[in-house]
Amino acid sequence: MSKDQIAYHTKRNSLKNSQSDDDDDMESQQSSLSYRERRREAHTQAEQKRRDAIKKGYDTLQELVPTCQQPDVSGYKLSKATVLQKSIDYIQYLQQQKKKQEDERNALRKEVIALRIMQTNYEQIVKAQQLQPGHTETPVSDEVKFSVFQAIMDQLFITFSSISVSNFSELSAGVFSWLEEYCKPQTLKDTVYQVLRRHNSQMRG
DNA sequence: TACAAGGCTGCGTGAGGTGC
DNA sequence: GCACCTCACGCAGCCTTGTA
Numbered sequence: 679m680s681k682d683q684i685a686y687h688t689k690r691n692s693l694k695n696s697q698s699d700d701d702d703d704m705e706s707q708q709s710s711l712s713y714r715e716r717r718r719e720a721h722t723q724a725e726q727k728r729r730d731a732i733k734k735g736y737d738t739l740q741e742l743v744p745t746c747q748q749p750d751v752s753g754y755k756l757s758k759a760t761v762l763q764k765s766i767d768y769i770q771y772l773q774q775q776k777k778k779q780e781d782e783r784n785a786l787r788k789e790v791i792a793l794r795i796m797q798t799n800y801e802q803i804v805k806a807q808q809l810q811p812g813h814t815e816t817p818v819s820d821e822v823k824f825s826v827f828q829a830i831m832d833q834l835f836i837t838f839s840s841i842s843v844s845n846f847s848e849l850s851a852g853v854f855s856w857l858e859e860y861c862k863p864q865t866l867k868d869t870v871y872q873v874l875r876r877h878n879s880q881m882r883g
Numbered sequence: 884t885a886c887a888a889g890g891c892t893g894c895g896t897g898a899g900g901t902g903c
Numbered sequence: 904g905c906a907c908c909t910c911a912c913g914c915a916g917c918c919t920t921g922t923a
Contacts, residue, residue: 724907725895733893757891 736761743768800863822877829873834860 736758740746745764807813837860841852859865 725909726893728909729893 739765796863826873826877829877830869833869833873 740761743761743765745768746761838856841856842848843852
């Protein structure tokens with residue numbers, strides 16, 4: 679507030695309250711300031727304190743909200759109404775983001791559960807096959823294991839070599855589609871059987 | 884370019900509500 | 904009943920924008 683404003687208000691208020699103050703002064707001649715005057719000054723200070731708190735709140739809000747941190751397009755300080763509106767918009771944006779992330783998290787949780795079920799099923803299949811009559815545990819040399827592993831990897835590499843590696847996005851997209859197409863449990867199972875059959879025939883031949 | 888109009892802000896103050 | 908808090912109001916100053 680400018681000095682002119684202060685002078686104006688001081689004069690205005692003194693005129694406004696002169697009558698009642700005179701009455702108060704007549705009632706309490708012991709104090710230099712009337713009760714009403716003291717009340718008015720205390721209230722003025724309290725109101726200033728309240729406005730400071732509100733202003734501080736707006737300033738803090740402006741610091742916290744990213745869209746309020748730069749001045750508006752005209753280059754001027756954002757008005758309080760604008761700060762409020764931008765804060766509302768930002769909170770709504772955050773709420774949308776939160777919901778989106780919750781949906782993603784739920785989808786991933788379902789996927790984890792599905793994969794665990796699949797894992798359990800495959801473990802049961804393996805156990806059942808091991809318990810079948812005629813199934814014997816014969817020791818397999820490391821050389822044979824490596825040979826089989828190499829054959830499986832070679833088979834997979836043939837399919838993998840069709841993926842484009844010209845840039846990262848194409849590569850990552852290609853890897854995902856390759857995993858979905860060639861690394862399905864049934865596909866891998868077929869590949870392993872195929873390699874093992876070939877390996878057996880070579881051993882017999 | 885001068886001027887009017889309108890918006891924003893800060894100020895002091897009265898009135899009403901609330902807690903002790 | 905009193906002290907304190909909050910809200911609403913009127914006011915002035917500053918600034919931008921539109922217009923003659």
